[in-house]
Amino acid sequence: MNTRNSVLASSVPSGGESIKVTIGQFSRRPEAGSLLGLIAVFVFFALVGGKVFLSPAGYASWLNVAAEIGIVALPVGLLMIAGDMDLSIGAVIPAASLTVAIISGHYGLPEIVGISAGLGIGLLVGFFNGYLVNRTGVPSLIVTIGSMFGVMGLTLGLTVLIAGSTGVSLVPGPTIKAILGDFVGGMFQVTIFWWLLFVAAFFQLLHVSPVGNWIFALGGDKVSARNAGIPTERLTVALYMLSGFCAAFVGVSQVLVYQSAQVLAGQSFIFNSIMCVVIGGVLLTGGAGSVVGIVLGTLTFAIVNQGIYFTGIDPNLGSVIIGALLLVAVMMNDKFRLMAMSYATKKKK
Amino acid sequence: MSDNTPILELKNVDKSFGPIDVLHDISLKVRAGEVLCLLGDNGAGKSTLIKTLAGVHKPTRGTILMDGEPVEFSGPRDAQEKGISTVHQFGGTFPLMSIGRSFFVGVEPTRGWGPFKVYDRKTANEIAVKAVQDFGITRIDDGDRLVGGLSGGERQSLAIARAVHFGARVLILDEPTAALGVKQAAHVLRIVNEAKRRGLAVIFITHQVMHAMAVGDHFAVLIRGAIAADFRRGEKTREEITDLMAGGETMADLEAQIETYMQSHEGQPPPPAQ
Incomplete structure (x- = not known):
């Protein structure tokens, strides 16, 4: 089910040729398909995109994109593993950006106040989503579309009311800028390192801590999970709050990087994050997936998204490639999942 | 506890949802080492009865007794803690989880402390595999295998072994053989006998009379929410x-x-209905 396990498992003698076992173990991992996809995409752009793609600036261009989407894709992936969706992230990102920009830029209050308020808004929207999903039983797709529009409307209305325009600028102080909004080596966003931190934390949560097991169980079969004593409602609320928090974090870091906040800045994140997660081998209907897979999916997506500019290909075709990639990824992941199941049965017959 | 005190007993239990009466005046008892077969056609109220026994529903009237003492379950978790375990038709398991992980869902063994608690995969797998093998399913020997790779009978056996491992005294089996082939069903029936031999009280819900006759000590037939025969x-x-x-x-x-x-019609059978 996860990397750590699989690594350990390969040291357990399980009979048969060792190479065969390794392949079997590899195919069992939900990230198997996405790793192959990543390699294929990387090789393709390295060949077509040439030297610039492989230069530090080339790496920076897609890592910067990957980091921002990646931080949102992690909780979206966890929610998907738990059988739920969150589209409201697309509205939470600009809402958090503008909160910071208005509080610290427009009103000139200390940045820590603005940032806390921005992150707080993410947690609040997340709580609201989780609460509604639990209380109403309406599919989370619908609930979060609703909250997305609600939050977006409020953000737009309040921003125009307070600041008189749909964009607000902010000049951050040097300390905050260094922590959240700087470019390392002039081109690598500091967000990339935050992403690594988030990846480590999410890996711990999903694959190492016992709570990870609850998330898989919740997505596998909600009723059985509840009967097994898992606090499913609290878990759902916590996952939505986590997702709101991560989206708000991206919003906060965006305003510090770009020094201004726009109302419509988060839209592209909605589908992009879902695509990263699905390319990464997370089962759309819940119950299966891995953090490593989500990271690989995010990298794949970012490479295609940015790599296209290093080639002579019309950038609009990038969307076609991403669309095709998504289909191939889902089909390949299904195949690997079937293999993972049947491999285990045949072995003992 | 004398041998004659049933582990679980229902006395004149009624259950209605608003104006709709689903169960009328149900009285049942099941003792340790005994298999009670609950037979009934679709819609006879079997599911409601199971859910009442498992603490999902509270009886509208009547009492539930455990070891002769009246009890009230605050929820399925409470019933489970008191030793009542339900195994559903498809094993209630998670096809894409490993055997070890699904065995310990909700009660994961951990190492370490506080926020650094680590799910103890090795222990989980060892215990899960041993528990299933003790029930005679020797084909399961790798706790990392996915539950979805097991046969229907093996999944049922895994679920039963799980319930027994976590201290079930009353095992409610909801149509465990309904979706299984002949061989697989025989497999599950053997497991039921093994559970009975270990002194569990088993409530076996089915509409397959053959399967009921193979393991049952006591039978109750449920029709339209009432016990029609006992x-x-x-x-x-x-x-x-x-x-x-x-x-x-x-x-x-x-x-x-x-x-x-x-x-x-001169000995002709009636034509088949159109």
């Missing part, structure tokens, strides 16, 4: 039970109709 092993034949389940008289009526038709 008898012990050997007191009724298979045909009698099937008739009872189908609503007894209705079957007799149908046979009489066919008989009359054949007499008036």
